[in-house]
Structures are given as structure tokens and as C-alpha cells.
Amino acid sequence: MTKLMKIFPALVIAVLATGASAFSATSVVASSHDLSATGKDVQGAAGQAQNQVCVYCHMPHNAVNVGAPLWNRTNSTTSFQMYSAANSSTFQLNAADTNTVARPVGPVSLACLSCHDGVTAFNSLNQGPMIDLDAALPVGGILPGSYTFQSGAVVVTNMTGASAPGPASATIGTDLTNDHPISFTFDAALATLKGSTLRDPTTALTNVGTTGALVILRAGNVAANTISSQMLFTKNGAGVQNQLECASCHEPHMQGDLTAASNYPFLIKSNQNSNLCLTCHNK
Ligand code: HEC
Ligand code: HEC
Numbered sequence: 001m002t003k004l005m006k007i008f009p010a011l012v013i014a015v016l017a018t019g020a021s022a023f024s025a026t027s028v029v030a031s032s033h034d035l036s037a038t039g040k041d042v043q044g045a046a047g048q049a050q051n052q053v054c055v056y057c058h059m060p061h062n063a064v065n066v067g068a069p070l071w072n073r074t075n076s077t078t079s080f081q082m083y084s085a086a087n088s089s090t091f092q093l094n095a096a097d098t099n100t101v102a103r104p105v106g107p108v109s110l111a112c113l114s115c116h117d118g119v120t121a122f123n124s125l126n127q128g129p130m131i132d133l134d135a136a137l138p139v140g141g142i143l144p145g146s147y148t149f150q151s152g153a154v155v156v157t158n159m160t161g162a163s164a165p166g167p168a169s170a171t172i173g174t175d176l177t178n179d180h181p182i183s184f185t186f187d188a189a190l191a192t193l194k195g196s197t198l199r200d201p202t203t204a205l206t207n208v209g210t211t212g213a214l215v216i217l218r219a220g221n222v223a224a225n226t227i228s229s230q231m232l233f234t235k236n237g238a239g240v241q242n243q244l245e246c247a248s249c250h251e252p253h254m255q256g257d258l259t260a261a262s263n264y265p266f267l268i269k270s271n272q273n274s275n276l277c278l279t280c281h282n283k
């Protein structure tokens with residue numbers, strides 16, 4: 001707590017003062033991303049292994065080698081339509097770069113889209129949880145697809161259709177041409193190409209305004225507090241951190257629905273006064 005107080009004194013005090021939640025604002029527990037029995041929007045059905053939180057996304061063993069670290073979900077197999085040169089002045093300018101050619105969705109974004117594509121099933125796990133503390137004894141590995149998710153009383157299979165949880169907007173879908181570009185290289189060369197309108201991601205991160213700080217310092221290292229170290233990812237888990245992905249703007253492990261924290265929806269920093277946008281764009 002003391003270390004946290006040093007980094008986010010205002011945030012910690014706000015949470016303590018309101019007493020709104022027993023969980024830290026930077027915990028996934030009890031958020032929309034908690035799919036356990038006590039999860040907020042989607043819950044594992046009663047009588048089934050559902051008392052873990054991380055397991056619906058991560059598994060300590062036998063993880064799949066795609067998506068986010070130790071990923072436990074079968075990634076989306078749908079093909080995506082990417083934001084491309086046709087929609088963009090930038091990507092047309094940047095003809096020398098691979099940004100203009102058809103590009104695959106990067107691993108981290110693919111992880112998000114394994115639920116948010118509206119197609120892939122919530123229970124499309126690589127491996128079910130082995131421990132069910134609700135049962136008398138721990139059970140063996142539960143087969144993927146052998147249990148049910150619900151939103152209140154309604155059974156939900158994926159993030160689309162009449163039984164979809166929450167607002168329909170949570171479905172990003174497979175057409176990404178109308179979404180902020182992802183899975184492309186954001187480096188000093190691109191910043192140079194765009195002149196002063198785009199910040200150089202390898203220099204110190206500019207915190208804009210009073211709500212300008214990131215909610216979670218990922219590298220935990222102020223010396224490496226750049227856009228690239230905090231907000232960008234490697235391509236296929238290797239090389240330089242220069243890929244812009246869904247998790248550049250979103251932090252999946254937090255109370256993203258706690259409107260009081262002003263980081264709804266799961267934003268890595270508040271977008272009040274468009275401060276999130278202004279972190280990268282100098283407009
Ligand atoms: C709804 C899905 C989801 C849940 C639930 C989830 N994670 Fe993650 N996790 C992700 C995604 C996506 C990434 C990759 C993006 C990133 O680094 O933020 C990730 C990355 C990570 C990383 C590596 C990057 C880092 O921030 O250090 C760790 C460690 C991690 N998760 C731990 C956990 C733990 C522990 C839990 C349970 C308390 C958990 N996660 C629950 C989706 C999830
Ligand atoms: C295991 C499935 C799963 C994964 C993986 C996942 N999400 Fe979610 N996400 C959900 C569910 C379920 C909700 C709640 C939907 C609702 O009630 O509207 C949600 C809600 C959200 C919301 C809030 C939407 C709203 O309108 O309230 C955002 C933003 C979001 N997720 C972004 C992400 C990002 C970015 C990633 C990857 C870093 C990710 N999610 C990974 C299942 C997932």
C-alpha cells in the first residue's frame with residue numbers, strides 16, 4: 001500500500017474515502033472482466049467451476065502460445081477487416097511501411113477479440129479449471145465447453161445477439177475498419193513522418209493535464225516511462241515494443257466499470273479532456 005500511495009496518492013485516497021469497493025481500482029476482481037460466479041456482468045453458472053477469476057483468460061500451465069501471456073483461450077479464428085490505407089491519410093503517406101499492406105491482428109488484440117469479436121464463445125477455453133472450491137473435492141480438468149455462462153438468469157454464449165451481456169457496443173465485431181487502427185508499427189520514424197502532430201513514442205511520456213497519468217505503470221520503472229515501454233507491445237511476443245494494440249489504450253485488469261474512477265471503460269488513463277488521445281496525438 002505504501003508503494004501504491006507514492007505512485008497514485010489521489011486515486012488511493014479516493015477509493016479509501018468513498019469505501020465504494022473492497023477491491024483496489026487496479027484489480028480485475030469484481031469488474032466486468034471477472035467471469036467467476038460473483039462476476040459483474042457475466043457469471044459462471046452455479047454448480048460449475050467458477051470460483052477463479054484469472055482462469056477465464058490465463059492458465060499457469062498448458063497455455064496456448066498465442067494471444068496474451070499464458071493465454072488460456074482459443075483465439076478467434078475469424079478473419080478481421082483491418083483499418084487500412086483506404087480510410088487513412090497516414091497509412092497512405094506511409095507507403096514504405098508494412099502498415100499499408102494487409103496485416104494480421106497482433107497477439108494482444110487477438111486476445112481481446114477472443115471475446116469482443118462477438119463470435120467466439122465465452123467458454124472457448126484451452127483448459128478448464130481443475131480446482132472448484134464449491135465442490136466437495138477438487139475435480140479433474142474440465143473439458144472446454146462443458147460449462148455455462150449467464151448474465152443474471154439469462155444464459156449467454158458470446159457477446160452478440162439478444163442474450164449479449166450489457167450494452168451492444170461491447171461487441172467490437174470483426175470489421176475493424178471503423179475502429180482506431182491497431183496492430184501496426186508506431187515508432188520514431190512514423191512520428192517523424194507525421195511531423196509535430198504525433199509524439200515520438202520513444203521519448204518521455206507526456207502526461208497531459210491533471211488526469212493525465214496512467215492508471216497502471218506497467219514497467220513500474222519511471223526511467224522507462226515512455227509511450228513505447230508503457231503502451232506499446234512487441235510483435236508476436238518478440239523484438240521491440242512498437243506495436244499499437246487494444247491494450248495500448250485499455251487495461252483489462254482494473255475496475256473499468258467503476259465510473260467514479262473516470263477510467264471507464266477499462267482505459268489505461270482517463271480520457272477526460274481527451275487526455276488519452278493527447279498522450280500520443282499532439283493536436
Ligand atoms: C478478461 C481477460 C483477463 C483476465 C480475467 C485476466 N487477464 Fe491478465 N491479461 C489479459 C490480457 C489481454 C493481457 C495482455 C495485455 C496486457 O498486458 O495488459 C494480460 C496480461 C497479463 C499479465 C502480463 C502483463 C502484465 O501486466 O504484467 C499478467 C502478469 C496477468 N495478465 C495476470 C493476470 C492475473 C493474475 C489475473 C487474475 C487476477 C488476470 N491476469 C486476469 C487478460 C486478462
Ligand atoms: C474472457 C472474455 C473477455 C476478454 C478476453 C476480454 N473481455 Fe472485455 N469484456 C468482457 C465482458 C464479458 C465484458 C462486459 C460486457 C458488458 O457487460 O457490456 C467486457 C467489457 C469490456 C469493456 C467495457 C465495455 C462496456 O461497454 O462496458 C471494455 C472496454 C473491454 N471489455 C475491453 C477489453 C479489452 C481491450 C480486452 C483485451 C485487452 C478485453 N476486453 C478482453 C469479456 C472479455
Ligand code: HEC
Pocket residue numbers: 109112113116169170171172179180181182244245246247248249250264265267271276
Ligand atoms: C487508441 C485508443 C484505443 C484503442 C487502440 C482501442 N480502444 Fe477501445 N476505446 C477507447 C476509448 C477512448 C473508448 C471510450 C469511447 C467513448 O468515450 O465512448 C473505448 C471504448 C471501447 C469499448 C466500449 C464500447 C464502445 O464501443 O465504446 C470496447 C468494448 C472497446 N473499446 C474495446 C476495444 C478493443 C477490443 C480494442 C482492440 C480491437 C480497442 N478497444 C482498441 C480507446 C481505444
Ligand code: HEC
Pocket residue numbers: 087088089090091180181186190194198227231244248249271276277278279280281
Ligand atoms: C498509444 C498512442 C495513441 C493513442 C492513445 C491514440 N492514438 Fe490515434 N493514432 C495513433 C497512431 C500512432 C496513429 C497512426 C498515425 C497517425 O495517424 O497519426 C493513430 C491514428 C489515428 C487516427 C487516424 C488517422 C489517419 O489518417 O488514419 C485518428 C483519427 C486517431 N488516431 C484518433 C485518436 C483519438 C480520437 C484518440 C483518443 C480516443 C486516439 N487516437 C488515441 C496513436 C494513438
